Amino acid sequence: MAPNASDDSATAADADELRAARRRKAARYVVPATVVGVAAATIGLVPALADSGDPDLPKISAQELVEKIAASDVQQLSGTVKITTDLGLPDLGGLADSLGPAAGPSGSGDGSSADPAGKLTELASGTHTLRVAADGENRQKVSLLEDAAEYSLIHNGKDVWGYDSKSNSVFHTTASERDRKQKDELPATPKDLAEDALKAADKTTSITVEGTAQVAGRDAYRLVVKPKDEDTTVGQITVAVDSKTGLPLKFTLTPASGGAAVVDAGFTQVSFAKPAASTFDFTPPKGAKVEEGDASKAPGHAEDFGKEQRKHLDKGSAELGKNGPEGLNVIGDGWDSIATFDTGGKGVPSGSEVGGDAGSFLDSLGDKVSGGFGQGTVFKTRLINALITDDGKVYVGAVTKDALVKAADAGK
Incomplete structure (x- = not known):
């Protein structure tokens, strides 16, 4: 007897659910x-969120806009x-x-x-x-x-x-x-914050003001941050800064590989009125x-965690090395910095070791690499890449696969 069509459908659905x-x-x-x-x-x-319109605002320099952000209260x-x-x-x-x-x-x-x-x-x-x-x-x-x-x-x-x-x-x-x-x-004054940011820009980053935008009904300046380092996966960061309060309203991070933003986060509606006490x-x-x-x-x-991580990204390897988990070190500085630590264990098992659909899925996420360090697997996202060597060492950063392999070779 031929199998019932509805039975076939149920079996296929069960298989799909199992694979998922x-x-x-x-x-x-x-x-x-x-x-x-x-x-x-x-x-x-x-x-942040998408802009709508280009308001006509007074000219402002990158340094003045950074100071305005720092002074925002x-x-x-x-x-x-x-x-x-x-x-x-x-x-x-x-x-x-x-x-x-x-x-x-x-x-x-x-x-x-x-x-x-x-x-x-x-x-x-x-x-x-x-x-x-x-x-x-x-x-x-x-x-x-x-x-x-x-x-x-x-x-x-x-x-x-x-x-x-x-x-x-x-x-x-x-x-x-x-x-x-x-x-x-925190640094003592808004000027201190601005100077720190612009000092970093001299070495690894370009910071410019590129036009205006309107976000959640607010007029804003567009601050564009572009890494100068070639090995980073970060293309540019665009921040829409409220022209009156200096509050950042829009944040968009695009990867060096192009395409859609990695992060696009923001206000669709905002009010600076005092919320009702009952809200809390x-x-x-x-x-x-x-x-x-x-x-x-x-x-x-x-929020404090986010502030600490942002400070690490801004100041580079020194801060991350001091505040990271035990045994964590940082190679390089600026956008090319790579965090590395030793798990003390073995690397990631191969798809063949895991077996089945799970093993195939694991292999699809990682690229096998080799070098002077030995062998390992690079797991990729559109922003952060991580190399896990077969002897359990980990290299992580917003950098290319080649940069991770080079760091692992230097670590040997």
């Missing part, structure tokens, strides 16, 4: 955590932000779900998703909409809007809350004295499971 599940699981092992971290830090630079705002990230990675939005209960916060195994650390991977790919609000240093709120659900991070005084409406789970911690001290470790109120809903965490997990504070 294997691909999601494989991505867990082959996507370097550094890629997600850098993506999150890059997104944290400034909010917007304490109160609210609005909607749209973020699109295209690193060339698989969609990571459902990665936590594919890993099952073990993906719960802090290894709890309960599948709770209120810990902010678990949300960073979602911003590493795709398009996301956020609502933001701020009222000074002690009140901020960011809500990630999802299909029929919402995830919010709220900082109100000493309390920091994370709430996931989908799982009705809550993460709570308090802002620490260490967090407050870190806020004081939060009480755990009835029946919600509350997880208490330490201050290092506070959305952190994720």
Whole structure:
């Protein structure tokens, strides 16, 4: 008897779902955590969205515009932000779900998703909409809007809350004295900030003002940052700076390879009026499971993490080497800098070792390379590339594959 057509369809669907599940699981092992971290830090630079119109504004030099950014002191705002990230990675939005209960916060195994650390991977790919609000240093709120659900991070005084409406789970911690001290470790004046930025530009970067734009109904200048280094994968960064407040409104990072932006993040609507105090109120809903965490997990504070990473990118290898994980070193400086560390283990298994569709997927993400260092695999995105050698050494940077191999050879 000939098989039923509907049975064939069901069998094909089951096979497709199985292959998709294997691909999601494989991505867990082959996507370097550094890629997600850098993506999150890059997104944290400034909010943004597409421009509409070229307003007629007074002429301004690059140095004056940098000083204007540094002098910006917007304490109160609210609005909607749209973020699109295209690193060339698989969609990571459902990665936590594919890993099952073990993906719960802090290894709890309960599948709770209120810990902010678990949300960073979602911003590493795709398009996301956020609502933001701020009222000074002690009140901020960011809500990630999802299909029929919402995830919010709220900082109100000493309390920091994370709430996931989908799982009705809550993460709570308090802002620490260490967090407050870190806020004081900034250069003394806006002029100091501007001079530091322009000193770096003399060596590795070109900074110019190229026209104007209108973002979320605000007139803005376009500040264009272009690396001079040949080995970097960064093409240019364009920042739309509000002409009145100096607040960056638009951030677009395009790769040296061309094509769509790697990161395009920004305001679709913004107001500088004082948000209502109730915006930052939060009480755990009835029946919600509350997880208490330490201050290092506070959305952190994720903003502080982003600031530190941006400082590393601006100042090059010295800062990254001092503040990175134990055993991490940095080769070179500026846009060509490469972070390297030794995992103490073996390299990435080959597709043949993993087997099946997962093995084929793993091989499709990485390129086998060899040199004086031996052999290894380069995992590629449109911005960050990582070389993992067969003896467990890792080289990561916004640089080309050839630059990673050269660094590994020099490391030998």
